[in-house]
Amino acid sequence: MSPHRDPADLSVGPLFSRLIDDGRTYVQAELDVVRATARARIGSARNAVIVGVAAIFVAQAGLTVLFMALGSALAHFLGVWGGQLVAALIALGLAGLMVKYAASHFSPPSTPDDAEAKP
Numbered sequence: 001m002s003p004h005r006d007p008a009d010l011s012v013g014p015l016f017s018r019l020i021d022d023g024r025t026y027v028q029a030e031l032d033v034v035r036a037t038a039r040a041r042i043g044s045a046r047n048a049v050i051v052g053v054a055a056i057f058v059a060q061a062g063l064t065v066l067f068m069a070l071g072s073a074l075a076h077f078l079g080v081w082g083g084q085l086v087a088a089l090i091a092l093g094l095a096g097l098m099v100k101y102a103a104s105h106f107s108p109p110s111t112p113d114d115a116e117a118k119p
Contacts, residue, residue, distance in 0.1 A: 010065030012037045063091075065092070067087045067088070067091045068087070070083075070087040070090065071084040071086070071088070074086050074087060
């Protein structure tokens, strides 16, 4: 870019040209800021998702051990196979209740047509 001169010495054409160049520079700088911000947020969210998935696996392992312990405790009263069977049925029943709850609270996004169809 040429050295800055007094704007009063320039005609309208070069002033508009300089204005357009400055505008492009400003827009490019703003885009760079937006990109840097997005990268920082995505990096942070990615780490949170990784930790969340790891937590799910740890919770699953804990529940497995819990139900195995329940089966072993029930084995004193019902025998080994009976205790394990009852523990498995309790786990599956709990999972079924959770699925039923989730399915009853799931609703697809409403559309304007749905509002008209309801009486």
